[in-house]
Structures are given as C-alpha cells and as structure tokens.
Amino acid sequence: MSYRAGRHFLQIPGPTNVPDRVLRAVDRAVIDHRGPEFAKLGAAVLEGLKAIFKTSGPVVIYPASGTGAWEAALVNTLSPGDKVLMFETGHFAALWRQLAERLSLTVDFIPGDWRHGVPAVQLEARLAEDKRHEIKAVCCVHNETSTGVTSDIPAVRQAMDAAHHPALLLVDTVSSLASMDYRHDEWGVDVTVAGSQKGLMLPPGLSFNAISGKALTASQSAALPRSYWRWDEMLSPNQSGFFPYTPATNLLYGLREALAILQEEGLENIFARHTAHARATRSAVRAWGLDILCVNPAEYSSSLTAVVMPGGHDADAFRRIVLDRFDMSLGAGLGKLKGSVFRIGHLGSFNDLMLAGTLSGVEMGLALAGVPYCRGGVQAALDSLCNLKTADEVKVA
Template sequence: MTYKSGPHFLQIPGPSHVPGRILRAIEQPTIDHRGPDFQALAKEVLAKVKPIFKTESPVVIFPSSGTGAWEAALVNTLTPGDKVLMFETGQFSTLWCELATRIGLVPELITGDWRHGVDAAAIEAKLVEDKSHEIKAVCVVHNETSTGVTSNIAAVRKAIDAANHPALFLVDTISGLASADYRHDEWGVDVTISGSQKGLMLPPGLGFNAVGPKAMKAAESGGINRSYWDWNHQVGMNRDGWFPYTPATNLLYGLKEACDMIMEEGLDNVFARHERWSEATRRAVKTWGLEVLCQNAEEHSPVLTAVVMPEGHDADKYREVVLDKFDMSLGSGLGKVKGRVFRIGHLGYFNDLMLMGTLSGVEMGLAVAGVPHTKGGAQAAMDYLTGNA
C-alpha cells in the first residue's frame, strides 16, 4: 500500500467525524453496568438525550444500528398482518418497507421519484379512503440519506389529523437528528427512530426510539412477539438507571459528551450552520453546471447534497478517482440512483474549512476524471461562506 500523507477526508453522509472530546469520553475504562457509577451515568444520559429529540417522552437506547431501531419501532406497536402506509423517498424508505414485510406486516408503499419528499396530500387521501381504519401506522423518513431530501414532518401530521385517522405516526430521522430541525412532541410523532453515527457524532452502535404515550400504550397491550426489542422491560428498568441486558457502556459515555456539546452550542445554532453549509454546497454544484438530485428548494437537506452526474459519466468511477488521487471518500449512489449520483456529507463535527477542502477536492476530481463542468464552484461556495460568516 502506498503511504498517503495527511488525514483521510471522510465526506460521506455518515458515519460522520467523531470529535476528540467524544473519543476521549469513549476511551474511559469500562465500568460495572450493575454498579452505582453506571446507574448515575444512565440516568444522566437518558435525561440529556430527550432535548435532542425535543421530547418529554422516554427515549429507548438499543445497542444496535438504525435498522434495529426500525424493527424495534414496528414490533412494539404493530401485530402480524397489520397494514402500514409508507412513502418511497429513496433507498432507506424502501429498505424499511422491506423490513416491515419480512416481520409479517403488510406495507402499502406510495411510490415516489426519489427527487421529492413525502407528499402529505397523498398520505391524507389514502387515509381518507381507509374508512375501516385498516391502516395501523404511517411510516415516513424525515431526512432521506440516499437522496438529500428532507420531508415536511409537520405537514404529514396535519394530514393524518385532517383525515381524522387513528394510525400511529412513525418517523425515521436517523440522519436528520441533531443536524436538521426535528420536533418529536410538537409534530405529534408517536415513535422517532434514530442512530448514533450521524449528527450525534458518535461511532455506529446505538439505535434510538423516542416513544410517545400512544405508542407506549400500543406496546403495553400488543405488538409482535419480541424480547431484545421490548420497550416495556427497557423503560421500566431505565427509570432506575438500569438496562435489561449489557448496554454499550462506553458509547453511553460518548453520548453524554455529544449531548453536552450539542446543547453548549444550542440546537438552533447547530441547525443554522448545517443550512449554511448546504446552501454553499448547492452554489458550488450550480456553478459547476451539475444538478442537485433534490428538486424542491424547500426540501434540500442540510445534512448532505446528492449530485447528479452528466449523462455518460459513472458516479462510482468518479468517486474512485477522488479516493485514489485525493484520499477523500464521497457517498455512493444507492438503489435506483447507483452510478448516477455521488453524495457530499456536510454534517456533525464539521466546519467551513472542512467544507472548502471537500468542495475543492470534488472540483479537482471532476477535472482529473474528465467530467464536463465549469470551474469556480469552490470559489462560489467560499464567496457565500465569507459573505455569510
């Protein structure tokens, strides 16, 4: 292997960079998860994570990926054969739908073009048609990591209410939490699903369910047979600072530090800087003469930007050039857009200079790979950042 000087540029939309403060927290000696020190840690972490979701409800923490948190949300609230309404916004909404099928649910997927967010009117129309209330849950993705599209969750809540439908409302904000504005309680979400490796700036390994009262009641009286994913056992033990099985102790140390960092900065400030980087990135893409995958300006993700390659040029081959020549990883296209887009992550532990390094690397890569473009995208982003410092 050829030695490469300097740090690798990891610019995928998660896992994101882990700051030194969090790494130092994680490297603390592992403690007895049945002892008083852990009990104090657990109580503190379980309290500190709630404001990140903007909720007063319990937040259940699993040693899992976001996929595990998807499954937990479904098996606690639904029973085999239940109909669930889902909306296709990209690869991850599709995978969640596939998971629902595998565990015995009956999802109805409203098709989308992967360039727009959830159509709240289409959700409302389906619920209005459902006179017998066969649909037991509405499941949508807040920030679709595969496409760079952020859906209007408040609008979906209004659609459910307008239809006067009792369906539960489940939302995946795995890549949106702590990067894009999200309000579990205010938006009337029953279960919010998230993960540790995006805006929370942690390594992969923690899955989250923020559980509202209606969802908790459903879990107490029903759900699919479960053990590991059971909220009832977990929430009951969490009240006293315990977990029903061995928790990811050192990641909880990191989560405590992450919550402290986020709240020290202030959530509104966190959201504002992500929006600023997103706008700067789009200005670079426009200057290059390329196209952003998301077509609705109101739905542009603050977390990442998906860039469409010109016809006849393969996005994965371009990414290989960037990795080889500049030691930078860009996100690949997934599912239907594989080979057609690359994704630029601008989330979490990040700053203006990191964005400028990223966009400069993208522009140099376009030149080296022979991708048709107009020079000056990085400069356009820099002009925006300096004019809006």
C-alpha cells in the same frame, strides 16, 4: 501500502467525523454496568437525549444500528397482518418497507421518484379513503440519506389530523437528528427512530426510539413477536439508569460527551451551521453546472447533497479517483441511483474550512475524471459562506 500524509476526509453522509473529545470519552476503562457509577451515566444520557428529540417522553437506547430501531418501532406497536402506509422517497424508505414485510405486516407503499419527499396531499387522500381505519401506522423518513430530500413532517401530521385518522406516526431521523430541526412532541410523532453515527457524532453502534404516550399504549396490545426489542423491559430499569442487558458502556461515555458538545453549541446554532453548509454546497454544485437530485428547494437537506452525474459518466469511477488522489470518501449512489449520483455529507462535527477542503477535492476530482463542469464551484461556496449571494442563489430564492 504507502503512507498518506494528513487526515482522511470522511465526507459520506454517515458515519460522520467523531470529535476528539468524544473519542477520548470512549477511551475509558469499562465499569460495572450494575454499579452506582454506571447508574449516573445511564440516567444522564437518557435524560439528555430528551432535549435532542425535543420530547418529555422516554427515549430508549439500543446497542444496534438504525435498522434495529426501525424494527423496534414496528414490533412494539403493531400486530401480524396490520397495514402500514409507507412512501418510496429513497433507498432507506425501501429498506424499511422490506423489513416491515418480513415482519408479516401489510405494506401500502406509495411509489415515488426518489427526488421528492412524502406527498402530504396524497397521504391525506389515502387516509380519508380508509374509512375502517385499517391503516395502523404511517411510516416516513424525515431526511432520506440516499437522496438528500427532506420530508415535511408537520405537513404529514396536519394531513393525518385533517383526515381524522388514528394511525400512529413513525418517523426515521437517522440522518437529521441533531443536524436539522426536529420536534417529536410538537409535531405529534409517536415513534422517532435515530442512530448514533451521524448528527450525534458518535461511532456506529447505538440506536434510539423516542416514544409517545399513544405508542406506549399501543405496545400493550401489539402482538408482533419481540424479546430483545421490548420497550417495557427497557423502560423499567431505565428509571434508575440501568439496562436489562449488558449495555454499550463506552459508547454511552461517548454519548454523554456528545450531548455536552451539542448543548455547548446550542441546537439552534447547530441547525444554522448545517443550513449554511448545505447552502454553500448547493452554490458550488450549481456553479459547476451539475444537477441537485432533490427537485424542490423547500425539501433540500441540510445534512447532505446528492449530485447527479452527467450522462455517460460513472459516479463511482469519479469517487474512486477522489479517494485515490485526495484520500476523501464521498457517498455512493444507493439502489437505483448506483453509479448515477454521488453524495456530499456536510453534517456532524464539521466547519467552514472542512467544507472548503471537501468541495476543493470534488472540483479537482471532476477535472481529473474528465467530467464536464464549469470551474468556480469552490469560489461560489466561499462567497456563500461569507454571505455574498451568488446569482444562482438569488434566482433560487
């Protein structure tokens, strides 16, 4: 294999680029995870995460992918046969449903077209019908990584309250935490699920549960089998900075540095940066004459943009050309979107020039792949980044 000059462009919606500061932090000698130095590390990251989730409650860290955190959220709060309400907003919502069914939960799965978020009106109606309160939890994906569609979690909570329903609210923020505004406490979420490899700018390998008092109470009577995922066995040693089993020490070093970076930039600045990059990307897509998968502008994701490939053209073939020619990885279409969309990740450690390079690679790739498009997408994005509104943006606004 011949040498490729320059740096690989990793523009999938996660794992994302890891800042050099985080890589250097991970590259340290392993320490005694029962010693005083580790206790300081553990206490620092457990406390620092609260500001990211915007919660005053506990956050549990698992050595796992986001799938592990999904399972932990369910097994700590529910019992066999319990009914949960889920929504078909995309590939990852469907996978969470599959996991719930494997755990012997009864899933009421509201179908969707993968182009819209959670329908709050339909949610309220379904909960209002549940007079016996058989639904024990509502599970939502805040930002669907497969589609670039964001669900309105405050509207979900408002619908639950309007229906006077006591169900728990469980929310997946794997591709939104630390990239988009999210408020665990204020929005009345009971369990928030997240992973390390996206907005937190870490390698894969850590996952998280932010837990409300109501969820902790539910965990005391939940009867689904659990051992590795038990919250109580984590929370007790966590009080002194320790873990019940061997933790991912070096990833925790990286997490501490990532939290420092997020604090230095400031969450509001981070959210504004992601919003600007998402807006610029959509300006490029419109200028190319391509469709954005997300239909409702109010539900546009700030973490990624899913682009619909014109009929008769294979998104995966296009992605291969971009990878071979420009050493850039774009996100594949997942599940029933396979081959029909590609996804541009613009989250994590990312800046204006990186976005310009990414969109240049996409535009050149469209030409090489013979995909019908209009030139000028990159320029439209640059205009957006310079706060020069394009005609398309004015029309959408």
